[in-house]
Amino acid sequence: MRIPLVLGQAKGEELHRNGCERNPVMTPMDLQDRAQYLSLALFAQQMISALMEYADEGKSQRLNTSLRQALNSLLLAKDPSASASRKVIAFSSYEQIRTLEEVWSNKDRVNAIRMMRAILRAPNSPKSKEVANDLIAMFSGLQNQALWNFEQPKPVSPRVMQRLCQLA
């Protein structure tokens, strides 16, 4: 279910986080960009919930699907031409990829892929639960950065915009 909306006027509330005042107004023009960050935070939250259910309570109903979706999204994030033709649930926009790059290095991404594959391969292994905890920490970092960027969206620099236009 997707809801595209046309026309918007936004008046945000004042937010305080860690005692600091954040960007108080959610302006109409940056709603779409902010939604991308929030979408990434929700994706990370979905992953974290599935991993916590697995690591803390041994439940694995949502684990398989969530891990496979994340795995596909991460793999396809490296290849934009492939992601254009396939459905991905994350890392499909400039804002989301930028957030990913802010938090996870290339080595982290490779590690995350390796860890997800390890859990999928042996979900009943006790070691997999330790790996799940490491993944929870990684996705938690991603969620926090996405939330931070949601509060403080950075404009696209002219240099990056030029590069994006060339790629389009």
Place this chain on the structure above:
Amino acid sequence: MDDYCREQERSQAYADASGFFFKYVENLAAGIKQELPRQIERASKFPNRLPILRSNIWTLKNYLRLLHALVKPAADAHTLTIPAPLVDLASDQLQAVEAMKKSTIVVLLGSELMYFREFSARVRDAI
């Protein structure tokens, strides 16, 4: 917010995507209300997860905040004389695009023209 949306549904006859939007917000808010006790219960059982659970709540709050910015303009747009055939045509065109088949258009009354698209299913899946 869900009270406001419910009130809108009661007081106005929304036959278009706006009605669907208000219903969606109402259901989402109700779902989040149900989710909160579960998060609190988890925090009691697993205190080491508290910082993560706090971030989860923060994410949901921000999603409500984002929708909050759209609810009033959607209600205000109901007072406009909207070129319904044109909006329907645009909606049909939009749905012809692959991956946007279930999309609908909600008209908002605001000072700027903009386009907003969000994968709302992600919220439903997250809670």
